[in-house]
Amino acid sequence: MSTEKCEGERYETSTERLTDSADGGGPPAQRGITIVFHYRDGVEVAQLAPGQARVVGRGEPSDLCLPDRTLSREHARFSLNEGRILVEDLGSTNGTWIAGTRIERAEVALGGEVMLGTVVARIVVLGTATLPLEGEESFRARLDEEIKRARHFGRGFAILAVRAPAPDAARAPLGAWVTGFMAKLRTGIDRASLYSPDTALVLLPETGAEAASQMAHAVSSAPSPGTAAHIVGVAVYPEAATTVEKLIELARGAAAGASAARPVMAAPMEAWTESGVTRLHGGMIAGAAMRDLLDAAKQVASSRASVILRGETGTGKELLARFIHEHSLWRDKPRVCVNCAALPPSLLESTLFGHERGAFTGASQQRGGLFAAANDGTLFLDEVGELSLAAQAALLRVLETGRFSRVGSTHEVEVSVRVISATHRDLDAMVKQGAFREDLYYRLSTIELEVPPLRDRRDEMDSLARLFLTEANAANGRSVRGLSDEAMAVLCAYRWPGNVRELRNVIERAVVLARCELIQPHDLPPRVRAAPADDGAQAAARRASEPEPLADESALGRPVKAHVRKAEAQVIKEALDKVGWNRTEAARRLGMPIRTLTRRIKELGLTPPK
Numbered sequence: 001m002s003t004e005k006c007e008g009e010r011y012e013t014s015t016e017r018l019t020d021s022a023d024g025g026g027p028p029a030q031r032g033i034t035i036v037f038h039y040r041d042g043v044e045v046a047q048l049a050p051g052q053a054r055v056v057g058r059g060e061p062s063d064l065c066l067p068d069r070t071l072s073r074e075h076a077r078f079s080l081n082e083g084r085i086l087v088e089d090l091g092s093t094n095g096t097w098i099a100g101t102r103i104e105r106a107e108v109a110l111g112g113e114v115m116l117g118t119v120v121a122r123i124v125v126l127g128t129a130t131l132p133l134e135g136e137e138s139f140r141a142r143l144d145e146e147i148k149r150a151r152h153f154g155r156g157f158a159i160l161a162v163r164a165p166a167p168d169a170a171r172a173p174l175g176a177w178v179t180g181f182m183a184k185l186r187t188g189i190d191r192a193s194l195y196s197p198d199t200a201l202v203l204l205p206e207t208g209a210e211a212a213s214q215m216a217h218a219v220s221s222a223p224s225p226g227t228a229a230h231i232v233g234v235a236v237y238p239e240a241a242t243t244v245e246k247l248i249e250l251a252r253g254a255a256a257g258a259s260a261a262r263p264v265m266a267a268p269m270e271a272w273t274e275s276g277v278t279r280l281h282g283g284m285i286a287g288a289a290m291r292d293l294l295d296a297a298k299q300v301a302s303s304r305a306s307v308i309l310r311g312e313t314g315t316g317k318e319l320l321a322r323f324i325h326e327h328s329l330w331r332d333k334p335r336v337c338v339n340c341a342a343l344p345p346s347l348l349e350s351t352l353f354g355h356e357r358g359a360f361t362g363a364s365q366q367r368g369g370l371f372a373a374a375n376d377g378t379l380f381l382d383e384v385g386e387l388s389l390a391a392q393a394a395l396l397r398v399l400e401t402g403r404f405s406r407v408g409s410t411h412e413v414e415v416s417v418r419v420i421s422a423t424h425r426d427l428d429a430m431v432k433q434g435a436f437r438e439d440l441y442y443r444l445s446t447i448e449l450e451v452p453p454l455r456d457r458r459d460e461m462d463s464l465a466r467l468f469l470t471e472a473n474a475a476n477g478r479s480v481r482g483l484s485d486e487a488m489a490v491l492c493a494y495r496w497p498g499n500v501r502e503l504r505n506v507i508e509r510a511v512v513l514a515r516c517e518l519i520q521p522h523d524l525p526p527r528v529r530a531a532p533a534d535d536g537a538q539a540a541a542r543r544a545s546e547p548e549p550l551a552d553e554s555a556l557g558r559p560v561k562a563h564v565r566k567a568e569a570q571v572i573k574e575a576l577d578k579v580g581w582n583r584t585e586a587a588r589r590l591g592m593p594i595r596t597l598t599r600r601i602k603e604l605g606l607t608p609p610k
């Protein structure tokens with residue numbers, strides 16, 4: 001290490017000085033420098049323009065505040081004057097150090113390192129004025145904004161995790177590898193930030209999976225012949241994930257799986273998670289409550305035991321029945337569904353068990369029936385509570401013996417069918433009233449699964465609304481881009497007696513009615529906008545749902561903001577209450593970084609129940 005002292009103290013570390021030709025700019029005196037701070041929990045970047053001074057410390061009034069306990073409130077001042085980079089200690093407790101020596105005031109060269117407590121500050125020249133490397137916090141804030149934008153407009157974006165080409169590259173001057181790939185990004189559009197000394201994150205707005213892959217290959221390609229390629233992991237919103245944390249984790253995970261031979265890897269895209277909400281194959285959305293249910297469903301899927309699904313109408317019982325079948329060992333066998341309420345009692349028996357030719361008027365040919373059709377597979381009996389007592393007796397018989405006879409025949413047919421039934425009726429009460437056979441009830445309900453109503457699954461609301469919006473656009477030849485915050489808040493405040501089915505219908509109607517690119521509250525049906533008197537959030541939602549005169553912008557914003565705030569408080573509080581105010585778990589369920597959750601709890605004035 002060459003350490004040179006001059007005029008007070010001047011230090012230069014062993015890292016190479018960046019030549020002007022290496023990054024294409026003028027000397028630092030003319031274009032400024034970048035200081036990259038590595039502290040225990042992250043990386044922060046500060047730009048220093050010629051003639052400028054910046055104070056770094058743990059808190060205000062420092063210009064750059066880093067949450068590191070080894071820093072003093074105002075720890076050190078960096079300045080760039082006449083091409084010289086100066087650092088001054090501001091009487092800090094843990095000192096400012098260069099090359100192992102505590103300094104009060106010293107000049108640092110490009111590529112030099114300064115220690116503030118345990119925080120390492122590296123002096124580099126990075127990028128250009130139009131594409132600077134961003135600090136971690138501002139980069140994450142941009143990602144948050146990008147997610148909101150992507151939700152509104154139904155368009156995706158991608159995150160790249162770019163790793164330094166060689167293990168020791170991170171120790172080389174940062175600019176050497178970062179500027180190499182940053183030159184390939186779109187100026188003024190893409191954003192980059194250092195995640196760790198050897199990994200940078202890049203945000204590619206408005207970029208789908210294919211374009212992201214092309215960009216990743218461009219970023220990965222070796223900056224010059226004979227040099228190693230960058231390793232790049234790609235995570236695409238919303239296909240791979242829909243939260244900042246998850247996207248970063250997936251992009252980094254993909255980069256970890258890449259190698260020099262295969263330098264670009266993409267995170268899998270078959271499922272995405274948002275606020276802990278998963279979108280499964282077949283378009284099923286599952287938030288925290290549904291996931292617990294699906295875990296239970298998976299466990300019982302491959303037993304032949306009868307399953308009864310209970311829950312209000314439209315909660316997704318039929319979808320759950322399909323899920324169970326698809327997770328069973330006989331997923332390749334038939335899955336047959338019948339809605340018992342939709343069949344006239346006179347036809348029910350022949351529909352289930354088939355009939356012989358001529359068994360009754362109109363029976364012009366033999367039919368096998370649904371039990372036979374579902375042989376070796378699954379029969380889903382929806383609305384089983386609607387079966388007549390005669391049909392209940394016939395059903396009980398086949399469940400007990402595994403045999404049945406077609407109507408008009410004495411010949412018995414043997415079947416192996418897994419029965420899943422569903423009802424929104426209170427079967428216990430029906431048994432007590434004699435309207436449902438107790439023995440059949442026990443046969444059907446070896447395993448009982450309860451599907452929660454939509455009002456208890458508010459974490460799914462956003463994903464469900466977007467799913468139905470996409471489907472409604474496709475079905476109606478429309479291109480509505482999303483829901484306004486106000487419309488979303490109205491949806492969140494409604495009780496949804498018709499559950500997911502009602503939400504699907506409401507969104508379809510709104511897509512057809514929408515006059516703007518975003519669905520507005522007035523595109524929603526009056527019953528959804530109407531609020532019961534005791535529900536403050538709904539009252540606010542209703543106010544927000546009225547189109548506002550555009551006279552006074554501040555007046556327009558107020559009720560909307562108040563409402564959104566209230567609805568947000570309600571959602572956060574519900575999540576916290578559900579997990580006994582365990583913030584980590586609540587943050588996971590809400591899909592929020594814990595820091596954001598903690599901040600919002602404070603800002604919204606939420607307190608745990610006494």
Ligand SMILES: Nc1ncnc2c1ncn2[C@@H]1O[C@H](COP(=O)(O)OP(=O)(O)OP(=O)(O)O)[C@@H](O)[C@H]1O
Nearest residue numbers: 283284285312313314315316317318319424500501
């Ligand atoms: N978790 C979900 N993700 C996506 N779509 C869902 C979900 N749950 C329900 N749906 C949709 O909501 C509608 C109603 O679902 P489903 O028919 O499964 O409800 P159900 O409880 O069986 O209703 P019913 O009791 O009235 O028969 C369907 O269009 C279904 O695709």
